Amino acid sequence: MDLALSGEQQALWDLARDFIDREVVPNAAEWDRREQVDRGIVGKLGAVGFLGMTLPEEYGGSGGDHLAYCLMMEELGRGDSAIRGIVSVSLGLVGKSIAAHGTEAQKRHWLPRISSGESLACFGLTEPDTGSDAANLATRAVRDGDDYLLTGTKMFITNGTWADIALVFARTGGPGRKGISAFLVPTDAPGFEHREIKGKLGLRGQSTGELVLDGVRVPADARLGEEGTGFRVAMSALDKGRMSVAAGCVGLAKGALETSVRYAKERHQFGKPIASYQLVQEMLADMAVNTDAARLLVWRTADLVDRGLPFGTAASMAKLYASENAVSAANLAIQVFGGYGYLDEYPVAKYLRDARVMTLYEGTSQIQKLLIGRALTGINAFA
Numbered sequence: 001m002d003l004a005l006s007g008e009q010q011a012l013w014d015l016a017r018d019f020i021d022r023e024v025v026p027n028a029a030e031w032d033r034r035e036q037v038d039r040g041i042v043g044k045l046g047a048v049g050f051l052g053m054t055l056p057e058e059y060g061g062s063g064g065d066h067l068a069y070c071l072m073m074e075e076l077g078r079g080d081s082a083i084r085g086i087v088s089v090s091l092g093l094v095g096k097s098i099a100a101h102g103t104e105a106q107k108r109h110w111l112p113r114i115s116s117g118e119s120l121a122c123f124g125l126t127e128p129d130t131g132s133d134a135a136n137l138a139t140r141a142v143r144d145g146d147d148y149l150l151t152g153t154k155m156f157i158t159n160g161t162w163a164d165i166a167l168v169f170a171r172t173g174g175p176g177r178k179g180i181s182a183f184l185v186p187t188d189a190p191g192f193e194h195r196e197i198k199g200k201l202g203l204r205g206q207s208t209g210e211l212v213l214d215g216v217r218v219p220a221d222a223r224l225g226e227e228g229t230g231f232r233v234a235m236s237a238l239d240k241g242r243m244s245v246a247a248g249c250v251g252l253a254k255g256a257l258e259t260s261v262r263y264a265k266e267r268h269q270f271g272k273p274i275a276s277y278q279l280v281q282e283m284l285a286d287m288a289v290n291t292d293a294a295r296l297l298v299w300r301t302a303d304l305v306d307r308g309l310p311f312g313t314a315a316s317m318a319k320l321y322a323s324e325n326a327v328s329a330a331n332l333a334i335q336v337f338g339g340y341g342y343l344d345e346y347p348v349a350k351y352l353r354d355a356r357v358m359t360l361y362e363g364t365s366q367i368q369k370l371l372i373g374r375a376l377t378g379i380n381a382f383a
Contacts, residue, residue, distance in 0.1 A: 046117025160209020
C-alpha cells in the first residue's frame with residue numbers, strides 16, 4: 001500500500017515480515033496438524049520485541065505507536081493467526097490493561113515479564129453461559145479479610161493452558177456491569193485449574209482452555225483498578241483488541257491473496273495460466289480491493305488511538321469489515337485453487353478455518369453492528 005510510513009514503522013514492518021517468513025510460515029501447517037504450536041516461539045517473540053510493543057520502555061516494553069503495532073499484527077496474521085492470538089491476548093488485552101490501570105507495583109512486576117515472554121497472560125472474561133452478555137458473568141470474588149476468594153469457570157480462553165497470569169473478571173457486587181472487578185491471578189495458585197480445548201475448526205495450534213477457579217485466594221493488591229470498575233477495564237481492552245483482531249484479519253486476507261496470485265500464475269488450464277482468465281482476475285481484484293479497504297479502517301483506528309481520540313466505533317467498523325473480508329478472501333482463495341484448495345497441502349484451507357472464528361470472538365459481527373448502530377443513533381439496542 002502506497003501510504004507514507006515513518007522509517008521506524010517501515011523497518012518494523014520489514015522486521016515482522018522477515019521474522020514470520022523465517023520462524024512461522026515454515027511451521028504453520030505442522031503446528032495446525034498436531035494442534036500445538038511450538039512453545040519456543042514465545043521466547044522468540046519476546047526477544048524480537050513483539051510482546052512489548054507500545055508498552056513503556058521503563059517497564060521493559062518496546063515502545064512504538066499503535067500503527068506500528070498493527071503492522072506487526074498484520075504480518076503475524078499472514079503467517080499464522082494462532083501466533084497472532086498469542087501476542088494479541090498476552091500483550092494487547094492483558095499487558096496494555098496493566099499499563100493503563102495497574103499500580104506501580106503491578107506494572108513493575110508483570111510488564112517486564114510479559115514483554116520478554118517470561119510470563120504469558122490470558123484474559124478471563126468469557127464464561128460457558130456469558131459470551132456477548134459479559135455484564136452478567138457469574139464468577140464471584142468474595143472478600144475474606146485482606147484477600148478475595150474467586151470461584152467460577154471461564155471458557156474459550158486463548159493462552160488458557162499456557163498462561164502464567166490470568167486477568168480474571170469476577171463479580172464483587174450486585175448484578176450488572178457495576179458489580180464486576182478485575183484481578184491478576186497467578187495460574188499456579190491453589191484451586192486454579194485449566195483444561196485444554198481440542199478439536200477446534202481453526203486456530204488449532206493455539207492454546208485454548210477452560211479455566212476453573214475453586215476458592216482461589218488472591219490478595220487485595222492483585223485487584224486491577226478499583227472495585228466495581230472491572231467491566232470498564234474489560235471493555236477498554238476489547239476496543240483495542242478489536243483493532244488487533246482486525247489487523248490480523250488484514251494479514252490473513254493478504255496471505256490468501258498473495259498465495260492465490262502465485263498459484264494463478266503457475267497453474268495452467270486449457271493451455272494457459274488460469275490468471276489469464278477474466279473471472280479469476282475478478283476474484284483476485286475483489287480480494288485486493290477489500291483487503292486494502294480493511295487495512296485503511298485499521299490504520300484509521302490506530303491513528304485515533306495514537307492521537308488520544310475516541311476510537312471505539314472505528315475499532316468496531318474495522319473489526320466487522322476486516323473479519324468478514326478475511327472469511328470472504330479465504331473462501332475466494334479456495335475457489336482459485338479449485339480442488340487443491342480443499343487439501344492442507346496448500347495453506348488456503350487453513351486460512352478459511354482460521355478466519356471463521358474472527359467473526360465471533362472479541363465481539364461477534366452482530367455485536368459490532370449494534371455498537372456501530374448505537375453510535376449512529378444514540379439508541380442502545382442492548383437495553
